[in-house]
Amino acid sequence: GENVEQHPSTLSVQEGDSAVIKCTYSDSASNYFPWYKQELGKGPQLIIDIRSNVGEKKDQRIAVTLNKTAKHFSLHITETQPEDSAVYFCAASTSGTYKYIFGTGTRLKVLA
């Protein structure tokens, strides 16, 4: 069946450094790729998303890149801050459906 692989499972970076989380999907019909941030004790929150007709999208310190040929997409966080510490989930879906395949999550720790 369809799946999304996410790496790494844990990531520690020094404050101010960049962090990169990568996901690979299997369903070639997927065309919508959101990223969620889950802080301790809270539900996941959408932080950025990208559609398959775009190769890159940026929002301040976060950016997402998509390589449709290789079926992988990545989250990039620059100038990391302690408040970026959280679990990040990627997901893949097809527009118009509610079926998301979520990655297994990356626990990001930003060390002050």
Added chain:
Amino acid sequence: SAVISQKPSRDICQRGTSLTIQCQVDSQVTMMFWYRQQPGQSLTLIATANQGSEATYESGFVIDKFPISRPNLTFSTLTVSNMSPEDSSIYLCSVMEFSTSYTFGSGTRLTVV
């Protein structure tokens, strides 16, 4: 975006008992969704709740174990029945906005002892 309130935020329950989780949305929505997040794992869709019809369950989830109510367009409940320690998880209520992105509630952290 929609604001979702979930109650309780956490609970510790005895095995064999049931817990009902409530989800309230601040706007009317057609579809509400219930997810399970097992410790250290990803999010798994349990079922979709539509107002006025039976919930639609995903593979591996059954109505007898996870009965769902959807009495109106802003409210839903999920019951975890006859609980065992394997049911210890975070249960998340969510809605889909703009036909693509999920908004999640803060979750109910359930521990079964």
